[in-house]
Amino acid sequence: MIFLTYWFVIFAAAFFALYWVARPQILRQIVLLAGCVIFHAHFAGPAGVIPIIVLGLVTYLAGLSRNRYACRFAMTLCVLALVFYKYSLFLVHHVLANLSAEVARWAQQSGHGLLSAAPPLAISFFAFEFVHYLYDVSHG
Numbered sequence: 001m002i003f004l005t006y007w008f009v010i011f012a013a014a015f016f017a018l019y020w021v022a023r024p025q026i027l028r029q030i031v032l033l034a035g036c037v038i039f040h041a042h043f044a045g046p047a048g049v050i051p052i053i054v055l056g057l058v059t060y061l062a063g064l065s066r067n068r069y070a071c072r073f074a075m076t077l078c079v080l081a082l083v084f085y086k087y088s089l090f091l092v093h094h095v096l097a098n099l100s101a102e103v104a105r106w107a108q109q110s111g112h113g114l115l116s117a118a119p120p121l122a123i124s125f126f127a128f129e130f131v132h133y134l135y136d137v138s139h140g
Contacts, residue, residue: 011039044121051120055081059130063137071138075131082127085119 002008015035022028040049055078062074083091097104120126 007042011035011042040121048118048120051081051085051123052126055126055130059134063134066137068138071134075134078127078130078134082123085123 015031018031019028019035022031037049037053040052058074058077062070065071092103
């Protein structure tokens, strides 16, 4: 990701101007949320933004409930999303393939379509931040 492109400079200038002009705190938060979604959508596309938005909503709702079980469920979901997007190829090709030759053949034939896609932009950062937030909320 190169931050010295014309697109990024124009985006940053427009975003900061809108952010500092917005006076009510709720309007600033809306500008910040919209800027984040536009930035991520430009660099990662919809397939990279939608999982982050879904995990963010689940995290927000679980944190809002302050229910320990809801927070644990959301933490588990974040960790599973991280494992799926970052480590599924490793798990299929190295761990499961060592257990069975049939799994190794299946992984070679059918596993590359979905599993080889690029993970969402900053999925590790968001997953760890969401888990940290939920842990803090669930422990008061």
